[in-house]
Amino acid sequence: xxxxxxxxxxxxxxxxxxxxxxxxxxxxxxxxxxxxxxxxxxxxxxxxxxxxxxxxxxxxxxxxxxxxxxxxxxxxxxxxxxxxxxxxxxxxxxxxxxxxxxxxxxxxxxxxxxxxxxxxxxxxxxxxxxxxxxxxxxxxxxxxxxxxxxxxxxxxxxxxxxxxxxxxxxxxxxxxxxxxxxxxxxxxxxxxxxxxxxxxxxxxxxxxxxxxxxxxxxxxxxxxxxxxxxxxxxxxxxxxx
Numbered sequence: 001x002x003x004x005x006x007x008x009x010x011x012x013x014x015x016x017x018x019x020x021x022x023x024x025x026x027x028x029x030x031x032x033x034x035x036x037x038x039x040x041x042x043x044x045x046x047x048x049x050x051x052x053x054x055x056x057x058x059x060x061x062x063x064x065x066x067x068x069x070x071x072x073x074x075x076x077x078x079x080x081x082x083x084x085x086x087x088x089x090x091x092x093x094x095x096x097x098x099x100x101x102x103x104x105x106x107x108x109x110x111x112x113x114x115x116x117x118x119x120x121x122x123x124x125x126x127x128x129x130x131x132x133x134x135x136x137x138x139x140x141x142x143x144x145x146x147x148x149x150x151x152x153x154x155x156x157x158x159x160x161x162x163x164x165x166x167x168x169x170x171x172x173x174x175x176x177x178x179x180x181x182x183x184x185x186x187x188x189x190x191x192x193x194x195x196x197x198x199x200x201x202x203x204x205x206x207x208x209x210x211x212x213x214x215x216x217x218x219x220x221x222x223x224x225x226x227x228x229x230x231x232x233x234x235x236x237x238x239x240x241x
Contacts, residue, residue, distance in 0.1 A: 002026055002028045003027050003077040003220075003222075004029075004070075004073050004074045004075060004077050004078070005022045005027040005028070005029050005030070005076070005077065005079075005080065005220065006030045006031075006076050006079050006117075007019045007029065007032070007080040007082055008032045008079075008080065008082050008083035008109065008113060009033065009034070010029075010031025010032060010051075010080070011033045011036070011039055011040045011043040011044075012039050013180075013183060013209060014082060014182060014209045014213070015080075015082040015083070016043055017212065018082060018209075018212065018213045018216045019043075019047065019049050020049075020213070021213035022078070022080075022217060023047065025221075027220070028074065030050050030051075030052060030072070030073055031043065031049050032056065032065060034055055035053075040053065050073070052065050052068060052069060056081075056083045056105060057104035057109055057112065059112045062109070062113050062116055066116040066117060076120070077121070077124075077127060077128065078129075078130070078220045079114060079127075079129050079130070080130045080132065080220075081113055081114065081130070082132040083106075084105060084106045084132070084151075085102060085106065086102065086184075087147075088143045088144055088147070089143060090142070090143055102146035103146060103149070106147065107149075107151075107157070110154060111157075114161070118161075118165070121165075121168075121170050122165065122170065125168055126169045126222075127168075128171055128219065128221075129158075129161065129172040129173075130173055130175065130220065131157065131173070131174045132154075132174075132175050132212070133155050133174045134147070134148075134176055134177060135177065135233070135239050136148045136151055137153075137154060138151075138152070138231075138233070138239055139239045155174050155176075158172050159229050163229065169225065171219070171225060171227060171228035172228055172229065173219050173228060173230045173232065174231045175219075175231075175234060176231055176232065176233045176234065176235065177207060177234050178201065178207055178235025178238045178239070179198075179201065179236075180206060180211075180212060181207065181209065185206060200238055201238045202236060202237035203237055204236075205236065207236060212234060215232055215234060
């Protein structure tokens, strides 16, 4: 029987690539999203992957959303915590709302989502939890104290949860993408990308969403049970750790 995978923020960008790659690998996939109904509808029409709308920063919404997914598709075997937002501003100008929004979505969501599935995974003695962190959670980034703090927290969450569940057939791993060719990066002016961003990347190009997706498929596999508590750095050599 095909395993069930849920990808948060799974209808656009890296998340969409992950959802598609998991489906191609034989998983039954569900994708959640926060607010872009048009993009979600287009994604569903193109892929046939069911989509579900809720705020991953709200615990009760996550509980209700996971219940719907499991009722429709089955118990969740693979959870990809991919949803994330930015509210970039230098810290001395950062508002409490900008701090809380990023922390709730980018770090709080890992608790909100994983808490809904962990007991079922423990009961079935199998689970794959894959957290999409960021290069900026490893090295920091100007104007992203909130984002970098949350993404660094994702890595700590990964390591501790991996230790707690290693004997139960559940793996927990993190992926830290660098600059990936998504809508968000494409919004950066071309001259800035060419002069300031790409020269920092030793392979001399942006990454592609599908390159992150392939790593997720690897970590999600039954055969990857010896990989847990790891941080997979996929950034073209930009930051070596």
